[in-house]
Amino acid sequence: MDGFFSVFDMLAWFPENISTFGQELDSLFAIIYWVSVAIFFLTFGVLGYFLVKYRYSPDRRGYNYHGNNVVEITWTVLPTLLFAAIGLYSDDIWERTKYSKRVPTADVEILVLGKQYGWVFLYPGADGAFGRNAHNDRTARSLMSASNPFGRDTADPAGFDDVVTENQFVVPVNANVVMRGSSIDVLHSFFLPHARVKQDVVPGTWMTIWYNLFKTGKYELACAELCGGGHYGMRAEYEVMSRTDYDKWLDARNAEVKAARTPQPAPAATADTAAVASLR
């Protein structure tokens, strides 16, 4: 395949893949790609050949021929079989990546919220459990505001140690990360190009996003759904760390939270609404 065909290798433009199922997606893409290249050469070859061979000549006539059912059926059935194969193989991968009953047990659970224009993350903190918030308690949704996007109940002790980060997050390598994502204003889309992850986050509901990354390093998170003028800048960074580094990072955050915590009443929602309005 190298030599001649490498000229057409658009696959080389992919950013490096770092997730487990990303490899499957890439190879599925490659399969469809090479099938397409083949069809492209087949059809364009036939087209070009006919155009040259049957170009106009005053002493010939077009052939009065209305078509042939056997041929018709052949070129209906063959593509159907090919497409069916692609469809069935695709569906297998699709079920494993997106079906909710196929989501693996979480090693790390993180909440993520999109807002105009940035991303916020919530880690369960030292006790490994979230306090009451808009995800685990629907009634807490009314606490959601620009400064408290997760609708955290500040009175719930389980939530005292929850860690919030803004526009950056950290995940351990080789672990099943399960995120629940939502939005507080408009649609956004959680896009990790290197991990081949994309999921729109929709206000009013929580989406499950999971992945398992095998390479450490710093990467980018983008928003892939138009969400206003600042859509292009809705960027965040994430770092994939070894388990020990990750634990260290989490401990440091826990310490910060502990130091900063002074019991405060929930911030008033109206002031925040005004603040958001002025941002738009």
Place this chain on the structure above:
Amino acid sequence: MSHDHGNILPSYLKVFFTLMALTLLTVAAAKLVHFPDVAFIPGYVLNITVGLAIAVVKVTAVMYIFMHLKFDNPMLRFFVYIPVFLFLVLGFALNFLEKWTYLH
């Protein structure tokens, strides 16, 4: 085009009274009958189902008699069948396959 089928006035009246009666039946079914929950289907779903089923009967009568679908070129029926089919597709996708239940 619709002259050639005897006197149609009696059937108009028949349809009219049927419609009136079915309307009352709809109200009665909604107001007086409380359907119990059957298996996983809540009672209120049955209520609305009965209401809509009666509506379908009424509408069929209107279309076939008042709107002459019964007497006209059968081709015209496709102008009803196809939208109904598409409505079912839309409704089915939205209601039975979509997981609205997990939405808050």
Place this chain on the structure above:
Amino acid sequence: MSTSTLQHGSAAEHGHDHEHEHHHDLPWYRKYVFSTDHKVISKQFMLSSLFFLFVGGAFALFIRWQLAYPGQAVPIIGDILPASWATNGVISPEFYAQLLTMHGSIMIFFVIIPFAVGMFGNFCIPLMIGTDDMALPKLNMWSFWLVPPAGLIMMAGFFTETGYAAAGWTSYPPLSAQTGLAKFTISGQTLWTISVFLVGFSSIMGAVNYVATVLNKRAKGMKLFDMPLTVWALFITAIIITLGTPVLAAGLSMLFMDNFLHTSFFLPDNLVTNSTYFGGGQPILFQHVFWFYSHPAVYIMILPLMGIVSDVMATFSRKPIYGYKAMVFAIAGIAFLGFIVWGHHMFQSGMNPLLGTTFMLSTIVIAVPSSIKVFNWLGTLWRGNIQFSSAMLNALAFVSMFIIGGLSGVFMASAPVDIYIHDTYFIVAHIHYVLFGGSLFGIFSGIYYWYPKMFGKMLNETWGRRHFFWTFVTFNLTFFPMHILGIGGHMRRIYDPNVYDFLKGLGGVNEVITIGAIALGFSQLILVGNILWSMKWGKKAPRNPWKANTLEWAAPEHPGHGNFDMDITVYRGPYEFGVEGREDDYWPQWEKGASVSVKHHTVAVTDDTKTFGAH
């Protein structure tokens, strides 16, 4: 009846009287402005679509400038741009969102649909089925006269406080519901909604008319399976419009209320942007309703052109279309399947993944009828005698570019592959390969093909080929590299790719695209120049310049009101080229004569019944 073709001499005279009556009785504004003549309405659609093509294209050029040279002032006109668009000539992010929205909306609702359905539907249907006008000419007139006000309303968004609509042509709420604005605010978005509602209504008015015309007004002897594929395609397109567009209208009504009255059909509880609505809605619901129309709409935009291209290819290959019935069934199949695949735009939207499976399988199935069409086009070329006229070149471009665009559609149809390429430039590449490479080349082909009948003059062939050449080359230069951007992960609708590290390597590609786009834009001036020049100085067109078979070529050189100067009776299918036992290599539908069918061939039995040659 059967004698009527013999009397074409006297019929021609009558036709003349007929024309006179109409042309002198009507005041000028009834003839050129509020005309009920389908040919005039067709030209009106053509003019308005050409105009909007340039408006939409200008928006695209702004987009391209910004992407290739982010943060640099727009050259030449940068200084005169209004402050709400640009600061110091540099396009602002908000304006960028407005640009892409208006570009997409104008191209789809005011260029491709009016061209494909409005212009060709009006011109071709009555002429190709051999009748004098549409079934309901007045309704037809109104279906055009809703378009200019709708266009003005959309463009009027400029004068509102928020500027043009800025939520993409798909206008997903909550962004498009603008909960941050006060009630009763007239914003670009509300105007957008009204405008699209109006063009939708115009489409429906046109479509019910087409349905009635095709069913009721076919010439004597013309069975449904004697209709040219253009008419078949337009007929089926009209059915799609009738059934699909109202669903969009319903969605738009609700979106409008969410916007204007702060209802909450598509707004959930507790958005932080606003507190005066009630919640309880579902944002994804709008997407279902929108795509229930807008997926069939992409076939509204391509099916008529598929029909046109089939006719052009048959004529210039001097061959019957390969598998006529298969082509008809393929069109019908695409139309039917088109209604059950809408969810492929929503794979990543958060809808139930189970629906993802369903829609993936149906989407993949829809590629089958498209394949049938492609293979039949290739079959049509086989053993033809191919003339490379401008119309034919554009038709060939249609077929080849549609193959590329369709193949990229198959990538996205596979839901797991779509995870990565959704909302990247891979989609943008697909859009333009099918919509420009497909629909617009098809439109060009149709314009070159029917211009002689429309204006009574021939277009200049040399310039026609130059236009084709430059368009084809710069088109591929512009849009092919977008696949690469998409594979590189470049998101759509972003103002400045340089914000992202992983896109840093793609700046060069963006520049190439922009250079291509500018050249592509200016190549279109050739077409406009050619059209205007030929209207005045073009050679007079003969009655049947391409020696084609379909009924429009039986009409006079520049048909007036009433279209034909002879009675039309149809004796055969539309594609009898190269029939054995005939001197001419074509055999018009309206010419008397018997034939027998021998093993996929037609053989003329007698040739002496020939009554009317179009030389």
Place this chain on the structure above:
Amino acid sequence: MSSALNLSHEPVTKIASGKLSMWAFLASELMFFSGFFGTFIVLRNSNYEVFKAGSEQLSWVLALVNTFILIGSSLTMAMAIYHLERHNTKQFRVFMGLSILGGFGFLIVKFFEYSAKWHHHLFPGQEEHTIFFSFYFLMTGFHAMHVIGGMIPMAYMLFRSYGKGGYPYPGKVETLGLYWHFVDLMWIFIFPALYLIFP
């Protein structure tokens, strides 16, 4: 048309073009309301309590009266067509008049309904408004617009029928009749969907 040419012949389907287009348009209208009903059913199921509470604030008695009025008006419309086709101009006028009256009656009842809603602050933007009432106004509002849209040509036809020879185009009345029955038909669905949500 005027010449010896015979291009404008009998409709191939034997159905007048106006009527055929009307059926196509009604197919379109069916899809329009399908859009509303599709979203309605989804949001009703996910906000059942709100919808039930809202529905209980509606007056089903008024709606029942309106149903009777519309069905009656549909009947008189069918009779009007019947008589026009037989050139019974007098009966045509009576039944057409009754049909228009039905439309008026419907709108008057609707007006009372709406003004009651206004007083109870149920309009969009008022305090008591809920998503149920969004649907209520959306569907009944579009339906009422259809009623008005039908009454205008009906009134015109009635007016014309007082000219010499009565109203000359039975085909047009038949076509309009289809539309009027459709308006009735939509109401038959709206009635149970909005007014009769009680367990």
